[in-house]
Amino acid sequence: MAAELQTRYSEPQRHYHTLEHISYMLRALELNGRGNETIELAIWFHDCVYDPVKGSPWNERESIRVFEEFADSTKSHTMAGLKESVSALIEATILHRLPDVLPERLSASEVAMFLDLDMSILAESPAVYETYSRQIREEYSQYSAESYRLGRSKVLQGFLLHEHIFLGPETEEMEQRARENIEGEITRLMIPST
Template structure:
């Protein structure tokens, strides 16, 4: 979790936040991602995405906007709601405005967050495509981690009985298989692993 503190401090320094202001906002972020119903969309997810962005920072035109989108993209998350992305974007806009982030950057971050609702490809927008690829990168993880991920997602949707969950999950997974590509920034290796994992999960859900 060290990377969360490190990158947040970099951002805080740029916007000349006082120590108390910086801690207050970071505490708000950490509290949101530490809610008990979060088994996957938690601080580990944020740390993973930040690590990916840091690794590929030299390939990003505006790494700061990507970092901010990562921090706020799931800050509002309830499995039973369909407006998490919209609420997350609104909260991000509010906080970033208080931080005196320039309006053009606030709008960019908000648009990135809203893009996670459908995860539609954006190959012409390099930074956004990286962000979307990173958010989906769990789909291309090794089999043991993927199984852990699917269990975590099932826990987050535990309010739904199996017959509803399985139908909804299979529909979402199938939509990825029907795409020409799932990954653009990460490429063919991720593509192959993700498609294999998704096919295996659909098979498991269908039994």
């Protein structure tokens, strides 16, 4: 399965949702001092299907399908026990919020940590964030500048409407940086390209 995941994350339509994104999340998890098999599996599988044209929630639901087929194929009791929780984590990325109902083996703090890891690029330095925003634009290159500007602005405004972008404790500084980065991108999107 490792080779298949590497192939998937190396597909030509990907510029941000690549192995680099997975490595970034895994490093951040390690820096948090949290060895968590459920979160690690969710990191590996959460974007394994990525088609910018079909978009969300199709990508997430297909990623869950791929993960569940893999989990079933292992015929492992351990993997069977993780299946519902990993699927719930991937599904939570559709709306990037805590689900109303959690599987028995999954805590709200685990969901918050996973979602925060996925969103942590938003709180990076302005230079890193700008690279990320260019990579996202490349993934949506099939759209005209105007269509992309309108669609991306809507997504970014949606982030700003949330009371909290990050759900875990001690994320106030990340929250502020993310909001500054997002507002900066929105401003840049409003400037017509020449």
